[in-house]
Amino acid sequence: MADNIWIIGATMTKFGRYPDKDSVDLASETALGALADAGATIGDMQSLSVGCLLEASNMLGQHLQKQIGQTGIPVFNVANACATGATAVRTAMLSIKAGEADMALAVGVEQMGKMGLLGPAGRERAKPTGFERSGRYGTVMPVEGVLGTQLMPGVFAQAGMEYASHHDGVGFEQFAKVAEKNHAHSTLNPLAQYQKAFSLEEVMGATMIAYPNTLLMCCPTGDGSAAVVLCSDKKLKTLDPDVRRRAVKISASVLTSDPYVESDTGQPDVSTLTKQAAKTAYEQAGVGPADLDLVELHDCFATAELIHYENLSLCEPGGAGDFIDRRGPWRDGQTPVNVSGGLISKGHPIGATGVANLYEVATHLRGEAGDRQIEGAKVGLTHVIGLGSACAVHILEKAAS
């Protein structure tokens, strides 16, 4: 990109449960933290983007402003399923690229509470009264469990099993190894919701939710926030040397939706849009998968992470099972994946996720990741996918200096 955009401030809360705080508290904490990290104030920002899925219609960005500074700048309240946070960052980027801003703040936040693994759909349904057709499928009653499952653990289980159907050497054990790795990685991350290692036997023996995903292979619900401050090339040159030294370059930022495929009528295809986003991102950044020092990808379920190894070209076509078998994605492996613990163990407060994985990679590129630091990291990739579908891929690079 001719005019680079930089991350100059980044922070996140520990993910977990904050029953005594609301989304505005969590967003304020990271917004103020990211501004302080950038050596900037809210008065320096010309654009604010706030990603929050469950409160998308609540003007959360403006509520945040009323706590940290009502400066009259444009606010974008963003919702894009599990790609919400990454889309908020992209919105801030686009404001800079369009020349409307030279500094912008993007915040992702979610306050999910203990809504349960299945969300509202997991609650008891009302008994049917008079059957009447409604909706685009002319449905006469709720069909979850009647015509298969549309809930996330099962949808992503089926996505993984479809990959397994085409590739030998991919099964329950390979999927479980993904969760074993991410739980192990999380023990080094003080910001993770859970920091507990489990053996492969414990992962496979945990309560079955949607085969092959056991409870330890599903991300938890939780609360949390993350924020980044972005600036233009031109602006960066005017900033304090210490800010410039720690600046991280956004070498690629790509957002895709799902192109038509025949199987859409069965269930959403999470692979095609991810492959397209990755391909475009590698081209934009001028780097390849072999150049990546770490990857934070969307492991909402262990089955999802495994198929994204191939979708992001981290392994040979058909080689995802072999990649995990030979520990390629472990932190000491070929391409470390989800050294934060991933969604499975770090947690997945939906709106925060796509910003938090930028925080994670940026922190490694700055050499500030503490015990979990990937030594000498220069290039990293982040990936999120929201069912519906939306996929965002970002490639970040350490400043050249």
Next chain:
Amino acid sequence: MLYGGVSGADPTAGGAAKHDTDVTHVNGRTNVRQMGETKQMSVVDYLVLGDEPHLEANACTSCGALFFDRRNACAKCGKQSFEKRALSNSGIVRSYTIIHRAAPNVAVPYVSSVIELDGGGVVKGNLLEAGSDPEKIELGMKVKMTTFGCGVDEEGTEAVAFGFVPA
């Protein structure tokens, strides 16, 4: 009464569909029918009841793309003309999962599957009569469609759903 899952399925319902009954045509299709005392409705528009229950898609007349929902235009080519197409009752298991945790009134475990129908069309539905042991469910196995009662409303109308059984 259970509203879903294998234990909610009436194994005789598929057979009952073969009985000769007074069929009501709605929107040119037989998705409501009278079974003696019992009135039946397909649980979704795209399941057509009658003597030979089958799935019916909206097919784009331009590119042939198939859809189960009400259409405005084609997601593949953007054209706006569709025709009804009856789909095959046989196919293969493209993917599956065995659901062990669901809403309280959905019986578990049950098998959710994505089926690739012979001659075109991909659909999600329960895999019935295949057990819930992953060792015994084969990806790519041949299946055929069946129907089962999945609920009765306060007026006594029975909703009929479709599922798949090993062929």
